[in-house]
């Protein structure tokens with residue numbers, strides 16, 4: 719059965735994901751990202767598992783864990799596998815040149831950052847619509863915050879210049895992360911100094927983690943209508 723997608727954007731995501739899945743080798747510890755692009759990668763790894771490739775994986779969300787389990791992929795934890803050989807994940811924005819990222823529009827940013835931080839190689843898979851000159855151009859910075867006192871946390875985020883909205887789920891209820899927290903989407907507009915902003919955000923009591931991924935990317939696989947490109951840090 720052909721898995722070619724009618725949706726051209728989804729097809730590009732699938733191509734980037736397949737290219738990255740090729741980097742998973744026998745015996746590796748693999749970080750499984752979250753989101754629609756990562757889902758293509760997990761599906762492909764499931765296919766390779768069925769063909770006999772053996773590796774183990776740490777998922778970045780309950781959703782990815784469930785998908786991996788459905789293929790029989792062996793899931794492990796940091797307790798037994800503290801270091802990940804390769805983590806493959808999507809992104810919402812990739813900054814040209816620095817390869818810094820915004821992640822978390824799907825709500826998985828906290829676990830995603832823990833997994834990326836434990837990885838020897840962090841490979842990002844995107845279609846070319848995600849590449850920007852400045853982070854914050856197309857999407858807000860998702861910030862995971864503690865439920866307790868969140869309105870005060872939101873005020874401090876506003877004081878840094880953000881337009882803040884509390885994330886809701888499709889049913890209009892407050893979105894709850896896998897960790898039981900909420901997400902405040904912070905629109906700063908194009909961010910001139912993402913390193914400085916991350917530092918300021920980390921200092922706010924109540925902020926658990928942000929969707930700014932600074933200096934973590936090893937490589938980006940970008941799918942374009944003209945084929946695949948691989949970007950390394952400039």
Ligand SMILES: O=C[C@H](O)[C@H](O)[C@H](O)COP(=O)(O)O
Pocket residue numbers: 751752753754755756807808809810821822823824825826827830
């Ligand atoms: O929380 C979600 C993750 O950071 C995703 O990796 C990110 O939102 C990209 O998702 P997608 O591949 O669906 O565009």
